Amino acid sequence: MSPQTDEMRIWPTKIVSYSVGDVNGDQILDHVYLIGTSKPDSPFTEDITLIIQDGESGELTMHDLEENAGYNPRIFLGDFTGDGTDDILISIDSGGSGATMYHYIYSFYDSKLQLRFDFNQYNNQYNYDIIYKDNEKVDVFSEYNNTSYVIDISLKDLEYLSEIYNDNGILKTPIEGFVNPLSGMYPVDYDGDNVYELLAYQKIAGRYNADALGYILNTLKWDKDSFELFNQNVAIIGEETVPID
DSSP states (O other): OOOOOTTTOOOOEEEEEEEEEOOSSSSSOEEEEEEEEOOTTOOEEEEEEEEEEOTTTOOEEEEEOSSOOEEEEEEEEEOSSSSSSOEEEEEEEOOSTTOOEEEEEEEOGGGOOEEEEEHHHHHHHOOEEEEEETTTEEEEEETTTTEEEEEEOTTSOHHHHHHHBOTTSOBSSOOBOEEOSOOEEEEEOTTSSSOOEEEEEEEEESSSTTSEEEEEEEEEEEETTEEEEEEEEEEOSSSEEEEEO
């Protein structure tokens, strides 16, 4: 019999992340796992699955993630919905050139698994227009909340600017940038009330992905039955942004 190739071999399933918290609201600590498979010489994990073990009965609940492959899969437990029970934040690095990430939040209150946040839905909901303007300015328009910002790129190096503008500051040709999908989402308790908000990062790019202009920073807060936009900023290092009313 010929030896198995890597493509044919089934690698053993292992625990890739683990945390403890009361996720079903019975005041007893439960065990929350992410399991997956990976080759011994690779950090890439496949078949990532969520497992919740009831702390009292030991009963297992398993759930296959829609996006179930990537790097550094991890769990954070915290109350995002304000019901006094831990929710489950799952984060996975895509490993792509845009450094995008996959994020899900599940609640398991009363032992009923519910999806509260889906990164795909977020990426489809939050859209932006990035338009280069004359005189070394870039307009950033957020469609979701109908808000505009102006990025001053005059501090970019002269070689960069000379490729885009004539000597009189007029664009040589129309240029549109873009905003990447989620590249980071972090739990932050801004109010100090033991309920976490979400701080979402999206990179603003110019002519190509490595041409970074800054980041969209959206703060999301749970409101009744969904996460809603609570605050928005545009962050630039070494350059200026000016919100437009």
